[in-house]
Amino acid sequence: MAARGPAGSRVGNSRFAQFKLVLLGESAVGKSSIVLRFVKDQFDSYRESTIGAAFLTQTISLDENTTVKFEIWDTAGQERYKSLAPMYYRNANCAVVVYDITQASSLDKAKQWVKELQRQANENIIIALAGNKLDLVTEQPDKRAIQTADAEAYAREAGLLFFETSAKTAENVRELFTSIAKKLPLDQAGPRNPRSGGRGGVELRPDTQGTQAGGPCSC
Amino acid sequence: MRHSSDQRKSPSHDRLYAPIDTAPTATAAEEDGITATMTHDGENEAPKHRTHADSEQSTATITPQKDDATTLEGHEQRPPLPPRTSLLGDRPTTPLSPRKRPAFQSKPTTAVSSVDIQTLSFPDGSRGTFPTPGSRSVSDAGHGISGGTSTPSSRKVSQNGSEFDDSTSLMSYTPTLRANGDLASLLDEGLNSQSPAWKLLSSQADNVNPFETIDYEDNALLNFDHEFDEVEAVDSKGGNEEQVLLQWKGKLKHYLILSSAGKPIYSRHGDQNLINGYIGIIQTIISFFQDGKDPLMGFTAGDTRFVVAIEGPLYFVAISKLRESDSQLRAQLEALYMQILSTLTLPTLTQLFTNRPNTDLRRPLEGTETLLSSLADSFTKGSPSALLSALECLKIRKSQRHAINNTLLKARTEKLLYGLVVAGGRLVSVIRPKRHSLHPSDLSLIFNMLFEAGSVKAGGGENWIPVCLPGFNKTGYLYMYVSFINAHDGEESSSDQRPSTAGSSPEDEIAILLISTDKESFYELKQMRDDVVAQLERNGSMDIIKTAVRQGRPSTADIVPGTQLRHFLYKSRANVQFMMPSFSPDFSSLLARRKLMSLYHNLHASTHAKHSHVKVLHCVARDSISLVWTTPLFEFYCVAGPNASRAGLAQGANKVIQWVKREEERVFIIGGAVF
Numbered sequence: 032m033a034a035r036g037p038a039g040s041r042v043g044n045s046r047f048a049q050f051k052l053v054l055l056g057e058s059a060v061g062k063s064s065i066v067l068r069f070v071k072d073q074f075d076s077y078r079e080s081t082i083g084a085a086f087l088t089q090t091i092s093l094d095e096n097t098t099v100k101f102e103i104w105d106t107a108g109q110e111r112y113k114s115l116a117p118m119y120y121r122n123a124n125c126a127v128v129v130y131d132i133t134q135a136s137s138l139d140k141a142k143q144w145v146k147e148l149q150r151q152a153n154e155n156i157i158i159a160l161a162g163n164k165l166d167l168v169t170e171q172p173d174k175r176a177i178q179t180a181d182a183e184a185y186a187r188e189a190g191l192l193f194f195e196t197s198a199k200t201a202e203n204v205r206e207l208f209t210s211i212a213k214k215l216p217l218d219q220a221g222p223r224n225p226r227s228g229g230r231g232g233v234e235l236r237p238d239t240q241g242t243q244a245g246g247p248c249s250c
Numbered sequence: 251m252r253h254s255s256d257q258r259k260s261p262s263h264d265r266l267y268a269p270i271d272t273a274p275t276a277t278a279a280e281e282d283g284i285t286a287t288m289t290h291d292g293e294n295e296a297p298k299h300r301t302h303a304d305s306e307q308s309t310a311t312i313t314p315q316k317d318d319a320t321t322l323e324g325h326e327q328r329p330p331l332p333p334r335t336s337l338l339g340d341r342p343t344t345p346l347s348p349r350k351r352p353a354f355q356s357k358p359t360t361a362v363s364s365v366d367i368q369t370l371s372f373p374d375g376s377r378g379t380f381p382t383p384g385s386r387s388v389s390d391a392g393h394g395i396s397g398g399t400s401t402p403s404s405r406k407v408s409q410n411g412s413e414f415d416d417s418t419s420l421m422s423y424t425p426t427l428r429a430n431g432d433l434a435s436l437l438d439e440g441l442n443s444q445s446p447a448w449k450l451l452s453s454q455a456d457n458v459n460p461f462e463t464i465d466y467e468d469n470a471l472l473n474f475d476h477e478f479d480e481v482e483a484v485d486s487k488g489g490n491e492e493q494v495l496l497q498w499k500g501k502l503k504h505y506l507i508l509s510s511a512g513k514p515i516y517s518r519h520g521d522q523n524l525i526n527g528y529i530g531i532i533q534t535i536i537s538f539f540q541d542g543k544d545p546l547m548g549f550t551a552g553d554t555r556f557v558v559a560i561e562g563p564l565y566f567v568a569i570s571k572l573r574e575s576d577s578q579l580r581a582q583l584e585a586l587y588m589q590i591l592s593t594l595t596l597p598t599l600t601q602l603f604t605n606r607p608n609t610d611l612r613r614p615l616e617g618t619e620t621l622l623s624s625l626a627d628s629f630t631k632g633s634p635s636a637l638l639s640a641l642e643c644l645k646i647r648k649s650q651r652h653a654i655n656n657t658l659l660k661a662r663t664e665k666l667l668y669g670l671v672v673a674g675g676r677l678v679s680v681i682r683p684k685r686h687s688l689h690p691s692d693l694s695l696i697f698n699m700l701f702e703a704g705s706v707k708a709g710g711g712e713n714w715i716p717v718c719l720p721g722f723n724k725t726g727y728l729y730m731y732v733s734f735i736n737a738h739d740g741e742e743s744s745s746d747q748r749p750s751t752a753g754s755s756p757e758d759e760i761a762i763l764l765i766s767t768d769k770e771s772f773y774e775l776k777q778m779r780d781d782v783v784a785q786l787e788r789n790g791s792m793d794i795i796k797t798a799v800r801q802g803r804p805s806t807a808d809i810v811p812g813t814q815l816r817h818f819l820y821k822s823r824a825n826v827q828f829m830m831p832s833f834s835p836d837f838s839s840l841l842a843r844r845k846l847m848s849l850y851h852n853l854h855a856s857t858h859a860k861h862s863h864v865k866v867l868h869c870v871a872r873d874s875i876s877l878v879w880t881t882p883l884f885e886f887y888c889v890a891g892p893n894a895s896r897a898g899l900a901q902g903a904n905k906v907i908q909w910v911k912r913e914e915e916r917v918f919i920i921g922g923a924v925f
Contacts, residue, residue: 058616058617070711078705079617079620079703079704079705080616080617080618080620080705081617081705082617082618082621082699082705082706082713082715083706083713083714083715083716083717083730084713084714084715085706085711085712085713085714086711086712086713086714086772086776087711087712088711105711107617109616109617110613110614110616111593111594111614111616112716115716115769118769118770
């Protein structure tokens with residue numbers, strides 16, 4: 032996994048930037064559901080556990096001239112995959128750490144992830160804390176196990192973006208990613224990957240060399 | 251109640267189906283008990299099934315005279331086998347002697363009985379005599395499997411069965427009650443000696459499909475429609491406990507996995523509260539025999555077979571009412587064990603239990619229950635691939651496959667170990683290093699993960715999955731890059747524009763799998779995938795794959811027009827691959843498919859039993875007729891409707907085998923591409 036810093040280009044007035052984002056958190060808090068909502072605007076209440084990790088991309092427009100493409104690593108939350116996590120957060124520009132607002136222990140796990148990210152990941156990594164399953168407490172307020180204020184206080188203290196989200200109702204999902212995008216350093220975006228400079232994100236650039244970029248490998 | 255090995259029952263498999271090479275009149279004293287047991291069981295459970303051992307000669311010449319006699323000659327050249335007891339009435343007049351009765355039979359008094367000779371009249375005026383024990387059948391009817399057997403029983407031979415007794419007189423006057431092929435071929439050399447009236451009658455019913463008739467005696471599959479329903483949770487007040495237990499017990503198949511310390515690890519049905527007690531019981535039973543250095547292999551209760559497999563610190567138990575053989579159930583348990591290894595690797599598993607024998611393995615395995623369950627469900631539905639331990643390939647032209655292989659080889663990156671293109675669980679292309687082959691059981695695990703369990707596919711996008719392939723190396727992980735392409739898409743679905751998978755079946759999914767030993771090689775393999783897909787699009791191979799996937803498997807009638815065969819399995823032994831036609835139209839429903847698969851399981855068990863030397867086997871039942879044929883090159887299983895003629899069956903079999911020979915390089919991957 033080669034170094035992949037923020038990537039971007041500027042054509043005329045429009046800006047395009049590409050960032051690597053990783054989702055972390057305890058299993059069954061809804062990481063994949065948040066991604067599915069964000070990428071495909073779908074929800075599936077009986078999702079099976081993620082196996083390994085899934086790699087997805089989604090592009091959002093911040094304004095008329097600014098397009099941000101996220102390369103998302105949706106990781107599996109199980110303990111046995113823990114040793115693989117550094118591979119996903121290494122060189123990540125941003126991370127979403129997810130917990131389940133109806134499960135007290137999931138916030139503890141989230142805090143561990145935040146600590147690990149702050150110690151091991153990119154120095155400038157932008158971390159967002161997302162308390163998922165907001166829809167459950169809207170229906171039954173007594174299901175809530177973690178008060179918004181508590182989580183918010185922690186987030187402020189640790190310097191994290193904070194949202195309570197519902198992948199089911201889509202509440203705050205887009206807002207979460209948009210606010211991450213806004214915090215990302217769009218202007219410093221350099222070449223995405225020296226090795227395959229011309230590739231990836233091809234379809235988003237007006238002056239691309241066409242879709243045949245991926246010719247046969249030279250090896 | 252238990253056997254320490256399979257040998258006790260297996261020698262009798264071949265006799266059940268009237269093997270061609272059995273020396274019919276010889277008696278081997280030491281095998282008497284076994285033989286008699288089987289006879290007894292056969293009567294009890296499946297009086298309606300019978301085979302043709304009575305007419306040794308006609309069985310031996312399954313190929314009708316007018317067919318070229320080359321096809322079955324293989325078995326005729328085999329050296330004579332040592333004398334064995336024939337289960338079936340060797341000669342009409344040979345009484346079944348009392349000493350043949352098993353010692354552990356439940357009803358000794360009824361077992362000792364004289365044999366009546368019954369005479370049958372046939373439509374064409376011929377007569378035949380049969381030995382039938384006079385008194386036994388009725389009193390024994392209704393019993394389940396007696397202890398000690400686990401052979402597939404629904405098709406057991408029972409020329410002495412009660413039904414035979416009851417219906418012989420009827421049959422002699424109203425031949426239309428029975429399938430024509432059944433009785434006629436029992437004694438007749440061919441079918442040509444039938445009266446014109448008989449032929450007329452039979453021709454009307456020729457098109458009855460297998461399992462079409464209502465099988466009122468076989469209610470084993472009565473609840474099959476509910477087999478995959480979830481068992482309700484016991485509610486907190488326990489009010490529905492009885493009902494839940496009833497549902498749980500109604501399941502035809504259970505798989506339990508527990509640790510030797512008695513901790514539950516996995517159960518296909520029922521939640522923890524429900525199964526905990528049973529886990530305790532089974533652990534006690536297994537451990538009891540473990541201490542005695544004579545491990546428990548299996549036991550039978552009523553019509554339910556329990557098979558136990560012990561793998562290090564893990565106990566695996568299969569509980570089945572579907573009448574599979576012990577070795578088949580054992581293979582299923584083995585697959586579950588491989589799935590666990592695939593998640594954890596052997597050293598991790600061993601270490602967990604060495605450090606803490608009391609380990610609760612559910613946590614380390616968390617999230618993989620669905621993989622175990624989808625394996626369990628595919629066994630319960632009946633999986634040809636699992637039965638034959640072989641893989642299926644997508645049928646495309648040799649040159650087309652060659653082009654795809656070359657595309658993969660050209661785009662190959664340094665980190666690549668295996669590269670595969672798979673469509674709906676069928677292999678399209680494989681490239682591998684010269685020194686490493688791919689183990690079919692490893693591939694089955696991967697296919698189960700990708701195509702049966704929805705977890706990977708549902709996520710969309712691309713996946714990077716650490717996986718241990720036990721056949722390759724059970725001590726470490728490999729890393730697998732997976733991306734799906736939907737065969738119904740106009741264009742390839744990159745991670746950006748992948749449509750929902752909701753509407754498409756797993757059969758329509760094309761997956762590119764790139765496997766590496768390096769966990770950091772995701773981007774490299776992703777690049778390779780992009781190159782491969784672009785190239786496949788450019789040289790037209792992608793369209794070829796998509797078209798082949800959309801077409802699905804050919805039906806039997808497409809392969810051999812006008813044949814009486816309704817389904818078949820052909821396994822190429824050398825390639826460890828198999829070929830089959832589509833389940834539709836005749837076996838589209840889950841139940842019909844299960845019946846078909848049960849039949850295949852029985853046929854498979856008969857030809858694969860230890861010490862079995864059966865090469866050709868023709869089996870006639872009320873609802874179907876079937877044929878197995880094994881040679882060093884292939885195993886062939888086929889089924890036709892109950893009224894199909896044996897000649898038609900044999901002819902169809904020959905045609906299919908000729909067809910496969912002709913199409914061999916299309917339906918199988920021969921050699922494969924190496925680098």
